[in-house]
Amino acid sequence: MRAQCNARVSEVETAMVGKQIAIIGGGPAGLMAAEVLSAAGHAVTVYDRMPSFGRKLLLAGKSGLNLTHAEDFEHFTRRFGVASERLRPALEAFPPEELRAWALALGTETFVGSSGRVFPMAMKASPLLRAWLSRLAAQGVAFRTRHAWIGFSASCVLFDTPEGRIKVEADATVLALGGASWPRLGSVGEWVPSLRQIGVPVTDFRPANCGFDVAWSAIFSERHAGAPVKSVIATSPAGRIPGEFVVTASGIEGSLVYAHAASLRDSLERGQVADLLLDLAPGRSERNLAVDLARQDGKASFSTRLRKGARIDGVKAALLREGLPDVGRFGPGQLAAAIKALPIPLLRPRPIAEAISSAGGVGWDGIDNGYMLLARPGVFVAGEMLDWEAPTGGYLLTACLATGRAAARGVGAWLG
Numbered sequence: 250m251r252a253q254c255n256a257r258v259s260e261v262e263t264a265m266v267g268k269q270i271a272i273i274g275g276g277p278a279g280l281m282a283a284e285v286l287s288a289a290g291h292a293v294t295v296y297d298r299m300p301s302f303g304r305k306l307l308l309a310g311k312s313g314l315n316l317t318h319a320e321d322f323e324h325f326t327r328r329f330g331v332a333s334e335r336l337r338p339a340l341e342a343f344p345p346e347e348l349r350a351w352a353l354a355l356g357t358e359t360f361v362g363s364s365g366r367v368f369p370m371a372m373k374a375s376p377l378l379r380a381w382l383s384r385l386a387a388q389g390v391a392f393r394t395r396h397a398w399i400g401f402s403a404s405c406v407l408f409d410t411p412e413g414r415i416k417v418e419a420d421a422t423v424l425a426l427g428g429a430s431w432p433r434l435g436s437v438g439e440w441v442p443s444l445r446q447i448g449v450p451v452t453d454f455r456p457a458n459c460g461f462d463v464a465w466s467a468i469f470s471e472r473h474a475g476a477p478v479k480s481v482i483a484t485s486p487a488g489r490i491p492g493e494f495v496v497t498a499s500g501i502e503g504s505l506v507y508a509h510a511a512s513l514r515d516s517l518e519r520g521q522v523a524d525l526l527l528d529l530a531p532g533r534s535e536r537n538l539a540v541d542l543a544r545q546d547g548k549a550s551f552s553t554r555l556r557k558g559a560r561i562d563g564v565k566a567a568l569l570r571e572g573l574p575d576v577g578r579f580g581p582g583q584l585a586a587a588i589k590a591l592p593i594p595l596l597r598p599r600p601i602a603e604a605i606s607s608a609g610g611v612g613w614d615g616i617d618n619g620y621m622l623l624a625r626p627g628v629f630v631a632g633e634m635l636d637w638e639a640p641t642g643g644y645l646l647t648a649c650l651a652t653g654r655a656a657a658r659g660v661g662a663w664l665g
């Protein structure tokens with residue numbers, strides 16, 4: 250079989266224990282697998298279809314790089330929905346405090362923000378990624394860019410490269426090909442047919458941590474696109490969650506929307522109504538609002554009564570008018586009720602290409618506890634290409650890094 254391949258992962262002869270390992274996908278999951286396997290003495294090469302590694306990690310750094318979360322670990326492990334139990338051993342082996350120690354060893358000191366989210370002091374990813382790639386190179390990891398994995402041929406892995414198609418021989422392979430959001434950063438989900446073809450169960454990708462379309466009127470969209478809606482509480486089947494979001498030309502997006510996104514997306518997929526219910530005045534009771542609104546001068550304009558009686562103006566007042574066109578004629582009680590529970594009817598999630606992450610991917614029934622594909626022994630999977638999802642808050646990167654480690658340990662155990 251081996252004679253069919255026209256290259257080995259590495260020409261370097263490894264020590265007795267060392268094997269040839271191909272890691273395909275140079276994002277956080279793949280790089281973490283490379284770290285563990287090269288430290289164990291294997292000859293590791295990381296391949297990526299893009300001209301450089303870790304592009305999505307770098308983009309995540311643009312919004313501060315939320316590496317992990319400092320909440321109670323039990324709570325933390327339950328953030329991954331139905332995949333929580335399967336992910337638990339990987340998370341236990343690489344919990345948030347260990348992730349912070351790992352980042353510190355790479356020169357990235359972290360801090361816990363007010364919401365419990367953990368960020369690098371530098372609030373960006375480039376110093377961490379630079380130090381990580383240097384450390385991996387010093388550990389003997391080889392890197393190949395512009396190598397797009399297209400499948401298997403007998404025991405070899407196949408790549409399309411600028412020099413043409415090549416077959417590479419490896420003792421074990423880790424696929425860390427990412428999900429399907431932000432395809433211009435490299436993760437395009439093109440691997441799905443190749444894995445399905447060899448019998449790997451793969452659930453269709455869906456947007457996660459995404460925005461939604463809303464049927465705004467042209468005038469509302471024109472005037473308020475880009476406006477932040479701060480200090481509100483939003484309710485959906487996901488619960489009652491405080492935070493803020495942004496009005497866009499076509500709908501809504503932002504951290505508070507992402508926190509509700511999975512349950513709202515699921516409702517829409519089931520053909521159900523998906524309303525995000527807004528409390529525009531979280532600090533005040535409905536009764537208290539009604540009393541204050543009733544005290545306002547009946548001859549004053551609606552905007553003035555709303556501003557003076559409920560301290561609501563700007564985009565929040567516009568949301569009320571947009572959702573309830575005759576709100577100006579509401580009495581104090583009805584207006585107070587609308588302020589405390591304004592429904593925003595959602596049409597559909599924004600396309601997956603715009604989502605922070607994706608749901609779907611390789612099914613848990615297609616891998617063993619060492620993250621090896623049952624349909625292809627010797628091939629392991631890690632990161633966002635697995636079928637799990639989580640809200641924003643550092644859960645995504647933590648699980649990608651943790652499953653990268655778990656898959657590497659699976660490789661080690663399989664190679665004996």
Ligand SMILES: Cc1cc2nc3c(=O)[nH]c(=O)nc-3n(C[C@H](O)[C@H](O)[C@H](O)COP(=O)(O)OP(=O)(O)OC[C@H]3O[C@@H](n4cnc5c(N)ncnc54)[C@H](O)[C@@H]3O)c2cc1C
Binds near residue numbers: 304440
């Ligand atoms: C705007 C944005 C902000 C984010 N912010 C955060 C945050 O603050 N905190 C957080 O926890 N998460 C964040 N995320 C999510 C996080 O970045 C991802 O979950 C994480 O990068 C996924 O890691 P991965 O290694 O599984 O995949 P990726 O990072 O997507 O890496 C996969 C790699 O595989 C390569 N690849 C794909 N197909 C092939 C192929 N056929 N052949 C060769 N190579 C291939 C790709 O080029 C890519 O380099 C953010 C995401 C986005 C889009």
